[in-house]
Amino acid sequence: xKEVEQDPxxxxxxxxxxxSLNCTYSNSAFQYFxxxxxxxxxxxxxxxxxxxxxxxxxxxxxxxxxxSSKYISLFIRDSQPSDSATYLCAMSAxxxxxxxxxxxxxxxxxxx
Amino acid sequence: SAVxxxxxxxxxxxxxxxxxxxxxxxxxxTMMFWYRQQPxxxxxxxxxxxxxxxxxxxxxxxxxxxxISRPNLTFSTLTVSNMSPEDSxxxxxSVLTDSAYEQYFGPGTRLTVT
Numbered sequence: 001x002k003e004v005e006q007d008p009x010x011x012x013x014x015x016x017x018x019x020s021l022n023c024t025y026s027n028s029a030f031q032y033f034x035x036x037x038x039x040x041x042x043x044x045x046x047x048x049x050x051x052x053x054x055x056x057x058x059x060x061x062x063x064x065x066x067x068s069s070k071y072i073s074l075f076i077r078d079s080q081p082s083d084s085a086t087y088l089c090a091m092s093a094x095x096x097x098x099x100x101x102x103x104x105x106x107x108x109x110x111x112x
Numbered sequence: 113s114a115v116x117x118x119x120x121x122x123x124x125x126x127x128x129x130x131x132x133x134x135x136x137x138x139x140x141x142t143m144m145f146w147y148r149q150q151p152x153x154x155x156x157x158x159x160x161x162x163x164x165x166x167x168x169x170x171x172x173x174x175x176x177x178x179x180i181s182r183p184n185l186t187f188s189t190l191t192v193s194n195m196s197p198e199d200s201x202x203x204x205x206s207v208l209t210d211s212a213y214e215q216y217f218g219p220g221t222r223l224t225v226t
Contacts, residue, residue, distance in 0.1 A: 032213060034214075034215065036217075041220075041222070042219060042220070043116075043204055043217040043218050043219045043220045044155070044204075044217045045217070046113075046214060046215065046216055046217075049212075049214050088154065088155070090215075092213075092215070094213075097160075097168075098143060098208060098213070099157070100157075100215055102154045102155045103154065104153075104154045105154055
């Protein structure tokens, strides 16, 4: 079993739709949860960062962490064609150093 | 946040040669990392670059193949040695901010080995 599971998609939605992206994980030691957006031929861009459980909102983006279920989500409201990218979930633990585990990434296409 | 630059942005190299990739950060950070991302794949950690000591390599990566330097808290280099076509990939520098433990990435170096 992989430490982090993420559906690679692709996920295709019409402009204006609400997008839900999800990851599950197995290591209960993870404390830091991130979402990165990566456009083609670019480096990953840190989109959302959450410590421990709870919700975090930033504009059209909401990140949710449910540590009891080992499940994290990213919601994108009013999706735009410019949101078309690959979204990677990532999580880290500080035990024994600091190492980040990345999901496979979900390719999202928002159609105008 | 942290702003990271990498040089070169891309290169095409001959088999058997070496390429050194530079990474510069706009602020001092304790932890710097080097990742590889093969086409359509997620990120694989190559090593953690330690300032003042040898890098810490992940399983499957060795110092002879990927020597790393970290002369100070804002700069690091990764060398890909004795390249083969299997080394064709995107190489990414990453840092962890000391205060907030946020991890940022550089724009990447796209390497093609012919």
